[in-house]
Amino acid sequence: MSSPQPSARYLQVKHYVLDQVAAGTLRAGERVPSENDLVRELRVSRMTANRALKELAADGVLVRVAGVGTFVAEPRVHAHPLEVRNIADEIRSRGHEYRVRVGALASLLASRELAERFELKTGAPLDYSLLTHFEGGLPLQVEERYVNPQVAPGYLRCDFTQTTPHEFLIKVAPLQRAEHTVRALLPERRIRRLLKLEADEACLLIMRRTFSRGRVASVADLYHPGSRYELAANIQPR
Amino acid sequence: MSSPQPSARYLQVKHYVLDQVAAGTLRAGERVPSENDLVRELRVSRMTANRALKELAADGVLVRVAGVGTFVAEPRVHAHPLEVRNIADEIRSRGHEYRVRVGALASLLASRELAERFELKTGAPLDYSLLTHFEGGLPLQVEERYVNPQVAPGYLRCDFTQTTPHEFLIKVAPLQRAEHTVRALLPERRIRRLLKLEADEACLLIMRRTFSRGRVASVADLYHPGSRYELAANIQPR
DNA sequence: GCCTCGTACCTGTATAGACAAGTAACGGCC
DNA sequence: GGCCGTTACTTGTCTATACAGGTACGAGGC
Structure with missing residues (x-):
């Protein structure tokens, strides 16, 4: 929260995926490495890979479908929130x-x-x-x-x-x-x-x-x- | 995601806390049970309690401070997002x-x-x-x-x-x-x-x-x- | 009185292992 | 050909355990 722990390996995983999306290696709709792929490729535990993908899905970067896989979300720069404040x-x-x-x-x-x-x-x-x-x-x-x-x-x-x-x-x-x-x-x-x-x-x-x-x-x-x-x-x- | 698993015990934890906030037992600024408290009270693992509290914090219901504890957030109904769509x-x-x-x-x-x-x-x-x-x-x-x-x-x-x-x-x-x-x-x-x-x-x-x-x-x-x-x-x- | 150090507690993170449930594809059976 | 069950793979969830780093507080020394 206030001070991130030194390791933060789930951030490595997030960047690993985000970089490929940014570079165009992974395009909208394409399949992202599965949690088990990431376990093998990055030597992290599945829970860590799971956390990284789950957070990216919560941010709208990825879409996850149980039993199928994880995919790059369609770019939805469509919904931009505006704030109404007190x-x-x-x-x-x-x-x-x-x-x-x-x-x-x-x-x-x-x-x-x-x-x-x-x-x-x-x-x-x-x-x-x-x-x-x-x-x-x-x-x-x-x-x-x-x-x-x-x-x-x-x-x-x-x-x-x-x-x-x-x-x-x-x-x-x-x-x-x-x-x-x-x-x-x-x-x-x-x-x-x-x-x-x-x-x-x-x-x-x-x-x-x-x-x-x-x-x-x-x-x-x-x-x-x-x-x-x-x-x-x-x-x-x- | 699409179909929640039958148990979903982290939802029990979320409701356990949310109910107390809604009922007024827990008020803004007050401390909520720690992860270890919830482990004892609800017989879940600490990771499950952690997930529940983390999600509630992400939603803005709780505020977590590492090393201190978890607290009920001040009601901030101030920032209301409005969407600008395509x-x-x-x-x-x-x-x-x-x-x-x-x-x-x-x-x-x-x-x-x-x-x-x-x-x-x-x-x-x-x-x-x-x-x-x-x-x-x-x-x-x-x-x-x-x-x-x-x-x-x-x-x-x-x-x-x-x-x-x-x-x-x-x-x-x-x-x-x-x-x-x-x-x-x-x-x-x-x-x-x-x-x-x-x-x-x-x-x-x-x-x-x-x-x-x-x-x-x-x-x-x-x-x-x-x-x-x-x-x-x-x-x-x- | 003031400072310091130790201790207890809290959250943050990581790991390994496990079971459940959904999906897709393949092969065999009718 | 069409239907069905098996199988492999995926995500979803849960558990137990561990260590790191931050904070609060009291005990003790100055």
Whole structure:
């Protein structure tokens, strides 16, 4: 973990295979030496060869089929993950001052559209919050959130100047799953004013649903000024 | 892999730990039973306990420190990956017809801005392509791409009706790294017309840089209609 | 009080050996 | 020809054992 053991022979095995893939000796779809081949060729135990191949398979470099063999994976540079981070962490990690303004707190009854997103019946009670997150004086995110009080009770009693809604939720309701969607749009006037946007400025919307105990715990719409916010990621395939 | 062996005792170990985390018996930061504890409690070999804990650590549920112990990770629901996929695959996987129109192919000299993105000198030669990708008749992506011919030669001779630029590049130049940025904006008129957008329709822009042999191989701006395109991801923490 | 050393414990890694289960190919039987 | 079982090979998993290197902590010396 922190300090790799001197030998690390499974790394030798990984490199042995990776080098052949990189050099083109082994091409996509072709069969990789079996664990027993590697035992003979590199004088390692089978468990070590197994670990090396298993890790390469987990990384997506190889594909293993029980009873058949191990193969070079088709190059899938297709799926590139982008990270959606906690806004307070993100601002602070840039060394800027973070501030939040509570715009509204309320409990309300689900409209048809909200009920659909929550997979509940229309009219079900929901908690509601509207927060604006500031980076050094400028609004960077408007967070409009709805919470199912049946799943995460006590939401409205939370002090949002101390705890972000997201932090509160993962404390109260064990998070099972999250669902994200990213869109670009011209925001309605209400959002535009909260984000201090020009009339012709686009807005990056991240819609997040979190699930707890099989039910939708919360639905959040995160609006960001298109001119000041972007999602970024660096990916190293392999 | 495809069919788990009947026993799968390392799964018992994983569940043994996960259940305690889910139940709150083990909280964030607390120490989980050591490998030797699990050997005694569950009557498995240490290698099996090791595998279980190692996998949970790889999933981000636990944190392991050599010589100290294994601990429940702080709930980091902060980093949520979103996937950027190959547009042709994406359209076909939805069962729709994919079509591409080549708008322009050219070689040109780098402007100051382009040179910056390529980390080259102004005036360096670049290959250029402008493609529009259609999903069943409607434009879904305008792909404006610049390629460094020094890194990936022969780009302009590629038949883009058969191969996407991305596919060509990973064939010609081994991909080392990719860098993505997502923005929302109101597009200039040229892009708006290619995407058949209304004047007040926002646009989701994915900027991608790919690196090969330590140099920028290609820079791509992928424009999508805000009304018809979104990025999505489902994440299961644990 | 402070430093040092020894000890106990923890994880990281490697090995050899074993059985289970899936797959493919070959050969024999009908 | 078509079907079926044997056989060889593959990965998946488990066990027992071993050594290395890191950390924490207490005992003892200064």
